[in-house]
Amino acid sequence: MTLMSVENVSFSYGAGRRVLEDITFDVPRGSNVGLVGESGSGKSTLLRLLLGLDTPRSGRILFDGQPLEAKSGRYMRSYRRRVQAVFQDPYSSLNPAHRILRIVTEPLRSLKVPGDHRAMAEEAMAAVGLPADSLGRFPDQFSGGQRQRIAIARAIVARPELVLADEAVSALDLSTRVRVVDLFRDISERMTMVFVSHDMGVVAALCDRIVVLDRGRIVEAGETARILADPQNAYTRSLLSSIPRMPEGA
């Protein structure tokens, strides 16, 4: 079953040149889809469209069979409950003046989710491997990796069906990155994920499907295993071959 489909979507800012051209792909329910591209590929613009922050110039985006109505406040409120996001920078995405409890429960308040918000926050914190007493502390008492866990807890607290992650591990140190990738894998067992990244290694570790973007177009899309083993497009091949690998032992 398809949770989200992007159909022939094009986009440009103002009268400028097209930054996305005829983008079409599906996000099957329960899957992890990686959107891979370098700077200027249009991946960030595409993510803005998926978040409903901009609307396509042409084409359409369907969520659960219904068109995404980015301009309808009422629609967007229910959309935000079903779709949440995690961003790159764990230092700027958490309000430093707020306690973690207030940060993590923010979606519950703004979406007017009924129930015991503290209990929900505790459950979300447990899911990301942070102790419940973290809720009384402030962001500056946590490391980068822990802050990203808090951002993930905030994204999953309202039990969304889809999580959109934008370079969500790129700012983390290597050893932390591996652990947060593992956390995303755990979480993705329970929901659908779209993972936007320039880092093919991370996407390969996390996603079952990959969409490769280059200068606003999809140059290749398919199952991760197939794309890694047998990339058809020249750009995909150069992207894969540019990634430095560890030296092999004798």
Add this chain to the structure above:
Amino acid sequence: MSDLLTVEGLTLATSETRLVEDLSFSIAPGERFGLIGESGSGKSLTALAVTGLLPPAIRPSGSIRLGGTQVVGAPERALVRLRGDAVATVFQEPLTALDPLMPLGAQIAGPVRRRLRRSSSDASRGAVRREVMALLEQVRLPEPERLTRAYPHEVSGGQRQRVAIAMALACRPRLLIADEPTTALDVTTQAEIVQLINALVKELGLGLLFISHDLPVVGQVAERVMVMQQGRAVERGSTARVLIEPEDAYTRRLVDAARRFDSALEGRP
């Protein structure tokens, strides 16, 4: 000792904390040395200490001999001279290293003119211009004429980093410090910059201090590496040995993490 850089018992501290503790390493002329560490390891502070550019609140002790001159405690005047003659640095983000309001050609011309004047060579406009063009060619930038007139925001990230490398080379240093020079770049551009640095270091016989958190990138550049964790060296040795058979627990964790992503790329997630 014919080492280009010899660091012995280097400790960097504020009034409250020690940021780097008892660090020793050396780099011979023409040698490519890698400093591996994550954030907070002290690797970038070490680079700043070598060039005498530490923030005033951080006090160095121990010894840093660069091209025969003691850096620790040296007066600023001596350091200024050292920073062109002996060492030049390329940083992570070329956009912040370059002046946004100055054409690229003029930015490279600055250090070229200073070097020519210092060595009492011909520092006329024509001589400076010839040297700028030669440098742009050396860093393999296409259309050097157009580039000299362009501003930093008008060229790509990879081209900006090439300009930053040209500026570093303008001083004809014997030691090049590259502090995460590929981290802010696209993967395909990263590979080109690594190739360029490797080629230039070989061509010019430079010593290289290559600082990065990215193990496979360091693996492509350095012959010897040192791994730092929270201000201390935890492991050192030949790059192949450290990346294939790490002995220290922390190094092993880094190597395992890097290999995780490698095997994911081989289709073994």
